[in-house]
Amino acid sequence: MRFEGVTFTYPGTDTPVLRGIDLDVRPGETLAIVGTTGCGKTSLVSLMPRLYDITGGQITLDGRDIRDIKLGSLRRLVGMAFEDPTLFSMSVRENLTLGRRETTDDEIYEALRVAQAEFVYELPWALDTRIGEQGLSLSGGQRQRLALARAVIGRPRVLVLDDPLSALDVHTEALVEDALARVLHGTTALLVVHRPSTVALADRVALLADGQITAVGTHSELLETVPAYRAALSAEAVGATGPGGDVERSGVVSR
Numbered sequence: 001m002r003f004e005g006v007t008f009t010y011p012g013t014d015t016p017v018l019r020g021i022d023l024d025v026r027p028g029e030t031l032a033i034v035g036t037t038g039c040g041k042t043s044l045v046s047l048m049p050r051l052y053d054i055t056g057g058q059i060t061l062d063g064r065d066i067r068d069i070k071l072g073s074l075r076r077l078v079g080m081a082f083e084d085p086t087l088f089s090m091s092v093r094e095n096l097t098l099g100r101r102e103t104t105d106d107e108i109y110e111a112l113r114v115a116q117a118e119f120v121y122e123l124p125w126a127l128d129t130r131i132g133e134q135g136l137s138l139s140g141g142q143r144q145r146l147a148l149a150r151a152v153i154g155r156p157r158v159l160v161l162d163d164p165l166s167a168l169d170v171h172t173e174a175l176v177e178d179a180l181a182r183v184l185h186g187t188t189a190l191l192v193v194h195r196p197s198t199v200a201l202a203d204r205v206a207l208l209a210d211g212q213i214t215a216v217g218t219h220s221e222l223l224e225t226v227p228a229y230r231a232a233l234s235a236e237a238v239g240a241t242g243p244g245g246d247v248e249r250s251g252v253v254s255r
């Protein structure tokens with residue numbers, strides 16, 4: 001996955017939020033994106049599955065401009081989970097597969113295991129329980145685990161994860177981290193990091209500051225040589241969700 005001279009301005013705005021982004025993510029490598037609040041991390045990773053189109057430069061996957069890949073095919077190649085996941089008022093199974101016809105039950109079970117989302121088996125109708133009905137509301141952490149399961153289902157070629165652990169309590173975070181580490185092994189991935197502990201899942205880290213990449217290296221290299229990296233990580237630690245983060249939120253979107 002390669003970003004070359006990528007610039008991005010949100011539609012209807014004048015100021016670019018990303019400028020001159022050059023990144024090379026090797027096949028099977030996990031690259032973490034670290035930076036202080038508002039520096040453009042979520043914007044950067046949302047360009048990969050083309051939630052937005054870049055305004056300059058190029059993003060390629062296996063040498064192919066992602067704009068030349070049919071959107072449906074690209075979205076099958078790229079599994080994604082964003083920080084505040086959208087769930088729809090339909091069954092858990094439908095929320096997980098979102099119209100992918102080829103998903104098998106075994107793939108669903110595996111994804112639920114990876115995301116430590118086995119709580120769905122305890123729901124009144126298990127995978128067939130409709131979310132958002134009969135007073136069923138899920139906690140922030142449960143929603144995040146379902147979104148993660150949705151992202152990893154069928155083991156997509158590329159994963160784009162916008163801090164998939166941020167709403168989890170400390171105990172669940174550790175369990176998901178272990179399972180996720182196994183999934184990320186050998187998968188090309190972009191991982192937005194809000195919590196310093198999540199950095200451990202990455203092979204290398206890119207430091208983003210005010211829309212530009214200012215350093216790329218391993219976590220220990222950057223810790224040693226880039227004071228701004230240490231500062232960004234500790235700023236995120238202060239802003240991170242604590243053990244009480246697994247809070248009740250319904251956040252269900254009706255179709």
Ligand SMILES: Nc1ncnc2c1ncn2[C@@H]1O[C@H](COP(=O)(O)OP(=O)(O)OP(=O)(O)O)[C@@H](O)[C@H]1O
Pocket residue numbers: 010013017035036037038039040041042043044
């Ligand atoms: N949909 C949008 N339209 C216009 N501007 C946006 C939109 N989403 C984000 N921005 C702006 O883009 C900039 C980068 O935001 P982004 O969410 O990418 O940063 P971030 O590093 O992920 O922040 P955080 O750590 O708080 O999640 C911010 O100035 C933000 O206000």
